[in-house]
Amino acid sequence: xxxxxxxxxxxxxxxxxxxxxxxxxxxxxxxxxxxxxxxxxxxxxxxxxxxxxxxxxxxxxxxxxxxxxxxxxxxxxxxxxxxxxxxxxxxxxxxxxxxxxxxxxxxxxxxxxxxxxxxxxxxxxxxxxxxxxxxxxxxxxxxxxxxxxxxxxxxxxxxxxxxxxxxxxxxxxxxxxxxxxxxxxxxxxxxxxxxxxxxxxxxxxxxxxxxxxxxxxxxxxxxxxxxxxxxxxxxxxxxxxxxxxxxxxxxxxxxxxxxxxxxxxxxxxxxxxxxxxxxxxxxxxxxxxxxxxxxxxxxxxxxxxxxxxxxxxxxxxxxxxxxxxxxxxxxxxxxxxxxxxxxxxxxxxxxxxxxxxxxxxxxxxxxxxxxxxxxxxxxxxxxxxxxxxxxxxxxxxxxxxxxxxxxxxxxxxxxxxxxxxxxxxxxxxxxxxxxxxxxxxxxxxxxx
Amino acid sequence: xxxxxxxxxxxxxxxxxxxxxxxxxxxxxxxxxxxxxxxxxxxxxxxxxxxxxxxxxxxxxxxxxxxxxxxxxxxxxxxxxxxxxxxxxxxxxxxxxxxxxxxxxxxxxxxxxxxxxxxxxxxxxxxxxxxxxxxxxxxxxxxxxxxxxxxxxxxxxxxxxxxxxxxxxxxxxxxxxxxxxxxxxxxxxxxxxxxxxxxxxxxxxxxxxxxxxxxxxxxxxxxxxxxxxxxxxxxxxxxxxxxxxxxxxxxxxxxxxxxxxxxxxxxxxxxxxxxxxxxxxxxxxxxxxxxxxxxxxxxxxxxxxxxxxxxxxxxxxxxxxxxxxxxxxxxxxxxxxxxxxxxxxxxxxxxxxxxxxxxxxxxxxxxxxxxxxxxxxxxxxxxxxxxxxxxxxxxxxxxxxxxxxxxxxxxxxxxxxxxxxxxxxxxxxxxxxxxxxxxxxxxxxxxxxxxxxxxxxxxxxxxxxxxxxxxxx
Numbered sequence: 001x002x003x004x005x006x007x008x009x010x011x012x013x014x015x016x017x018x019x020x021x022x023x024x025x026x027x028x029x030x031x032x033x034x035x036x037x038x039x040x041x042x043x044x045x046x047x048x049x050x051x052x053x054x055x056x057x058x059x060x061x062x063x064x065x066x067x068x069x070x071x072x073x074x075x076x077x078x079x080x081x082x083x084x085x086x087x088x089x090x091x092x093x094x095x096x097x098x099x100x101x102x103x104x105x106x107x108x109x110x111x112x113x114x115x116x117x118x119x120x121x122x123x124x125x126x127x128x129x130x131x132x133x134x135x136x137x138x139x140x141x142x143x144x145x146x147x148x149x150x151x152x153x154x155x156x157x158x159x160x161x162x163x164x165x166x167x168x169x170x171x172x173x174x175x176x177x178x179x180x181x182x183x184x185x186x187x188x189x190x191x192x193x194x195x196x197x198x199x200x201x202x203x204x205x206x207x208x209x210x211x212x213x214x215x216x217x218x219x220x221x222x223x224x225x226x227x228x229x230x231x232x233x234x235x236x237x238x239x240x241x242x243x244x245x246x247x248x249x250x251x252x253x254x255x256x257x258x259x260x261x262x263x264x265x266x267x268x269x270x271x272x273x274x275x276x277x278x279x280x281x282x283x284x285x286x287x288x289x290x291x292x293x294x295x296x297x298x299x300x301x302x303x304x305x306x307x308x309x310x311x312x313x314x315x316x317x318x319x320x321x322x323x324x325x326x327x328x329x330x331x332x333x334x335x336x337x338x339x340x341x342x343x344x345x346x347x348x349x350x351x352x353x354x355x356x357x358x359x360x361x362x363x364x365x366x367x368x369x370x371x372x373x374x375x376x377x378x379x380x381x382x383x384x385x386x387x388x389x390x391x392x393x394x395x396x397x398x399x400x401x402x403x404x405x406x407x408x409x410x411x412x413x414x415x416x417x418x419x420x421x422x423x424x425x426x427x428x429x430x431x432x433x434x435x436x437x438x439x440x441x442x443x444x445x446x447x448x
Numbered sequence: 449x450x451x452x453x454x455x456x457x458x459x460x461x462x463x464x465x466x467x468x469x470x471x472x473x474x475x476x477x478x479x480x481x482x483x484x485x486x487x488x489x490x491x492x493x494x495x496x497x498x499x500x501x502x503x504x505x506x507x508x509x510x511x512x513x514x515x516x517x518x519x520x521x522x523x524x525x526x527x528x529x530x531x532x533x534x535x536x537x538x539x540x541x542x543x544x545x546x547x548x549x550x551x552x553x554x555x556x557x558x559x560x561x562x563x564x565x566x567x568x569x570x571x572x573x574x575x576x577x578x579x580x581x582x583x584x585x586x587x588x589x590x591x592x593x594x595x596x597x598x599x600x601x602x603x604x605x606x607x608x609x610x611x612x613x614x615x616x617x618x619x620x621x622x623x624x625x626x627x628x629x630x631x632x633x634x635x636x637x638x639x640x641x642x643x644x645x646x647x648x649x650x651x652x653x654x655x656x657x658x659x660x661x662x663x664x665x666x667x668x669x670x671x672x673x674x675x676x677x678x679x680x681x682x683x684x685x686x687x688x689x690x691x692x693x694x695x696x697x698x699x700x701x702x703x704x705x706x707x708x709x710x711x712x713x714x715x716x717x718x719x720x721x722x723x724x725x726x727x728x729x730x731x732x733x734x735x736x737x738x739x740x741x742x743x744x745x746x747x748x749x750x751x752x753x754x755x756x757x758x759x760x761x762x763x764x765x766x767x768x769x770x771x772x773x774x775x776x777x778x779x780x781x782x783x784x785x786x787x788x789x790x791x792x793x794x795x796x797x798x799x800x801x802x803x804x805x806x807x808x809x810x811x812x813x814x815x816x817x818x819x820x821x822x823x824x825x826x827x828x829x830x831x832x833x834x835x836x837x838x839x840x841x842x843x844x845x846x847x848x849x850x851x852x853x854x855x856x857x858x859x860x861x862x863x864x865x866x867x868x869x870x871x872x873x874x875x876x877x878x879x880x881x882x883x884x885x886x887x888x889x890x891x892x893x894x895x896x897x898x899x900x901x902x903x904x905x906x907x908x909x910x911x912x913x914x915x916x917x918x919x920x921x
Contacts, residue, residue: 019539023759025532026519026541026638028673058755060801064774069758125774127763256801258810261644261752262636263674 001105001135002029002072010174013111013128021133023067028262029105031056035135036079038167039103040268041276042137043080045165045283046098053267054079054102056260061253064125065108067132075257078102079266085141085161087154088288090297094150097142108132137167143182143193148212152205155179160284160305172203181208183215185223198233199245211236211245294322302330307340314345320352328352332367342371350377359385361431387434389441392425395433396441399424410446418442455483459601459916463658466510466604477508477553484511484555488602491920496577497587497597500524500557507551512662513603515591516557517564518649519638520544527640528560528572528590531760531767531785541638542673543607543649543666550665555603558593562787563757564614564642566590567859570850571789578846579621581884581917585843588618588859594652595622599917605653605662611642612745613838613863615650616875620838620887623877623915625659625904626652628863630894631870632677634663635670641756643749646867654915656876656905660684663897683898685905691726693903695719696831699731700738701862701889707840710881715837718878718888721910722835722903732827732834737820737865744820745864746857747800747813753790754797760785792853821869828893833903836862838875838887866891874900877913885913 003020019027040050057075083098108129139158145151159170159177170177184196197215202208211234219229234245281290284304291300291309303309308329315325328348333340348370355363358381366380386392399421400407410417418439425438456466456475469475485503492498499516502523519525519537521544526532540548548554561571569577569592577592579585580600587596591608595618598606608615610628619626627650634649641647651662664682697719702712723729762768762781769784771777786794800809827834839862849856866873871891878888888907892900914921 022764024519024537024539024765025525025527025535025640025759026537026636027539028637030672030674060755060758062758062761062778064761064763067759067764068755069761070755254803256755256798256803256806258751258755258801258806261675262641 001032001035001103001133003133004030005130005133007134011130013126013130016130017132021067022129023069029072029260031263031266032135035103035137036266036268037272037276038165039079039101039137040273041165041278042139042162042167043083043101044273044277045161046080046083046085046101046139048080048083048098048101050268050273051077051079051081051266053077053265055265056103056263057257058260059104060256063107065110065127065132067108067129071105071107072260072263073104073138074102077265079268085154085158086285086289087150087157088285088292088297088301089150089153093289094145094154096144096154099140099142101137101139104136104138106131106134106136143184148209148216151181151212152209155208156205156305157285160307164284164307165278172205175203178203179208181212183212183219184229185216185219195229195231197229197231200233200235202236207236295326299323299326299330302326302334306330306334308333311340311343311345311348315349315352318346318349320349324355325349325352328355328367332364336367336370338367338371344375347375347377350381354381357385358383359432360435383432385434386429386432387437389437392429392433392438392441393445395425395428396421396438396445399428400445407446418446421446455479455486457601458483458487458604459920461601461604462655463510463604463653464655464661467661470508470510478505481505481511481553481555484601484603487600488555488597491580491600492597492602494578494583495580495596495600495602496575497558497593497600497602498556499526499528499559499572499574499593502554502556505553507548507553509551509553510604511553511555512547513555513558513594513597513606514544515564515594515606515608516560517590517609517640517642518544518557518607519640520554520557523554523557525557525640526574527564528562528569528574529785529787529790530573531781532640532765533573533767535766537638539638541649542635542670544638546666547607555597558591558597558603558606560593561590561614562790563640563753564590564609564611564647565753565789565793567613567617567856568844568846568849569593569618570846571787573787576846579843579884580920581623582843582919585845585884586621586848588621588839588843590614590618591652592618592621595619595624595626598622598624598652598654599915600920601916605651605658607649607662607666608652609639609642609647609649610863610867611646611648611749612867613860615652616838616863616873616887616889617860619652619875620877620885620889621843623885623913623917624652624654624875625656625877625908626650626875627659627663627897627900628867628873629663629667629897630872632675633667633679633872633895633897635666635668635673635676637670637672641752643752644756645752646745646749656901656908657684659874659904660897660901663901667897680895680898683901685898685901687902687906688909689725690722690903690906693722693727693833694831695722695727695729695903696732696827696834697729698734698738698827698834698836700734701834701836701865702731704738704837704840704862706858707837708842708881711837711840711842711886714879714881714886715835715888718907718911719835722907725906725910727903730830732831734823734827734834734865736816737823737869738861740816741820741865741868742857742861744813744816745860745868746796747809748817748868750793750797751800751810751813752797754794754801757786757790757794789853817868820865824866824869824871824891832892832896832899834866834891836889836891838863838889842881842884842886862889870894872897872900874904876904876908877915878907878911879913883918885915 080101568586594606769780
């Protein structure tokens with residue numbers, strides 16, 4: 001954020017450092033123009049007000065991974081303030097307020113080591129400063145999420161928004177997106193906000209949802225037993241979601257914030273702000289809403305969150321039916337891991353429309369080659385399904401003759417064996433047979 | 449030019465003259481460096497102006513000494529602290545890089561109060577520096593080493609850093625010309641931070657033209673310090689009269705409590721001389737700046753220092769005292785590494801920033817700072833420059849204030865107001881009082897360094913002050 005070092009994720013420890021991020025005496029922070037612009041872009045996407053004047057502050061505390069002994073952050077004059085993220089759900093839209101979006105710098109990474117190599121009984125701490133000083137964008141939402149499911153959807157949608165805006169890869173495993181979740185409960189109908197606990201440094205959506213549910217249950221249990229929830233921070237082991245959280249009392253930490261004198265306030269010119277504004281209707285939440293009118297909500301959600309909805313629209317535009325196109329994209333496509341950008345929508349549309357008439361194997365093969373340069377559906381569409389009884393009967397007869405044991409079992413009532421026979425025929429015909437015709441003919445012949 | 453056998457008269461040679469001699473090939477760069485080396489060998493043992501000396505010259509220009517608060521690649525930089533006793537920077541401060549890019553060899557690193565906190569250089573972990581005019585007296589601080597080195601001919605010029613007066617005060621006590629430039633004109637990159645919103649590097653020289661020359665070298669926009677700005681071209685002063693110059697004499701600065709008669713007389717004489725050179729002189733008022741300047745300074749500077757010095761935690765560099773865990777290690781490191789004055793200011797600053805006190809202390813002090821700035825701005829509608837003594841006294845004896853922090857803080861009462869306003873200030877010698885130099889402070893508008901140089905140069909010519917300490921003549 002404040003130096004010119006490369007982002008060093010995955011690199012050898014302490015190979016992406018400089019006087020600034022190591023906090024050598026006399027080194028000064030330099031604001032990263034791109035980070036400021038990206039923050040403004042996100043702020044605009046979330047409908048935030050972009051500050052005319054934003055100020056960096058020093059947040060003071062001692063920790064081995066904090067090289068300067070303070071973190072440069074934003075305090076009462078953040079870059080973006082007040083906004084909202086609309087989270088579409090099957091039951092309708094959930095609107096979540098965004099209190100603020102600000103920039104700060106990340107700390108270094110502590111690695112605790114012991115002879116045993118485990119954290120427990122660690123005898124030394126090694127520090128990797130590669131991450132120190134990396135730009136960190138903090139988004140603070142209002143307390144307006146009322147279930148673990150909504151919280152999870154909110155987080156997923158936020159991630160997709162950030163990824164699509166190109167701000168970050170937001171990869172949870174790399175730690176490039178993390179969440180701190182504050183949880184409190186209250187009686188139905190009440191509006192008060194009771195004492196909250198904080199689930200810190202969560203890095204998986206499912207894990208977050210589970211943690212919230214567990215915490216809700218725990219707090220309810222405490223209240224029902226006549227107890228009081230204490231404000232505390234719960235640290236989860238990211239490697240093991242079943243392990244109980246480490247608790248730490250929220251110390252009355254005094255961060256002694258004051259304006260960072262090494263940096264001048266940021267006053268983004270209004271023309272720049274306007275240039276960074278997105279066209280309306282382009283955000284993932286908005287697209288889910290729009291598509292959900294044509295498909296089911298969950299189909300729409302899968303397409304948008306999988307980054308497939310734009311391809312889907314193009315395929316439909318090229319003549320494919322919406323539902324089957326969505327199914328193909330959601331099932332076959334996601335699994336195959338094809339880059340949507342490399343696909344020719346009109347060729348895919350032809351495949352989708354012909355999928356009932358061509359052999360399954362041909363369809364699968366076509367999907368596998370879809371992303372290749374100059375892909376054409378033609379050779380696959382030529383491979384028509386064999387449904388001609390005259391061609392299929394000899395094969396069916398041969399299979400029946402070769403498997404007298406299974407035939408006897410089928411005839412004595414084990415009708416489930418039909419699958420075995422169909423499979424054999426399909427294998428024999430190399431997948432070209434029409435499974436419906438094969439099924440019908442097999443049943444007829446077996447009953448005969 | 450008195451060129452003696454085996455080198456030059458380092459007490460008399462100006463940097464500008466030295467540069468001309470080098471350019472004309474009348475002096476070999478090695479010979480020039482060796483002359484200063486010899487002067488250091490001879491006189492530094494009694495002065496202790498240097499913390500670290502450099503044996504071999506790098507570059508063929510006019511040598512220079514740096515206050516030991518300025519990072520120098522490959523040369524130990526201690527900030528006058530035990531904490532950094534063995535710290536060798538891997539990078540040059542921008543000002544050092546600019547000097548070295550011109551081939552100026554570094555003579556060494558000069559003594560300073562620890563982390564530039566002090567007014568006498570007695571707070572250095574490496575022992576005090578003595579005043580070349582009187583070895584029983586302090587050279588002023590925090591940059592006493594640079595001032596003593598220049599006054600005693602151990603360096604043709606030097607750089608200091610000025611937060612509350614650390615260039616101006618030692619220059620006054622040692623009879624040098626010292627400039628504290630407009631905040632933002634000189635890069636702070638690589639300057640070991642004391643109070644970031646006040647720290648500013650400035651030249652310490654034997655005359656005004658040298659000062660302008662060195663300021664020209666070090667000033668200007670720096671991509672590594674986002675608080676720097678473009679600076680008007682620096683002109684070498686030639687003026688010998690002051691016609692049309694409007695000089696304001698702020699009553700509160702010139703009649704400050706405890707002002708010594710000798711100081712008052714020398715400053716008055718200089719102001720009268722300015723009048724004879726054609727300047728218009730009028731008295732004026734700076735009531736709030738002087739009343740509140742010092743108090744606000746001692747909230748803002750320690751507050752910023754408390755954060756700036758947090759990085760000395762024993763983790764990455766510098767001193768590390770052992771401990772069973774991080775907490776114990778950092779506590780022992782800071783206990784062993786910092787001296788009393790540094791600890792005092794860290795505590796003051798931490799307190800001033802604490803929850804519940806911020807508004808009353810740091811917050812209010814920043815507001816008063818704005819008031820001080822406005823008060824000065826108003827005067828600059830009528831005047832080109834404000835003059836006063838740099839300090840109410842001449843150099844005081846070693847130990848005289850060492851046990852009385854408040855008395856020591858009061859030494860800076862005249863230099864602090866304009867520093868708080870971010871204004872440029874120049875101290876020049878205007879005479880002697882009881883055999884000790886008296887400093888005259890000229891304060892100008894933001895970015896008016898050229899005006900200060902011009903006025904100072906005309907006065908310097910008319911005053912004819914001999915900057916060589918009497919005992920060394």
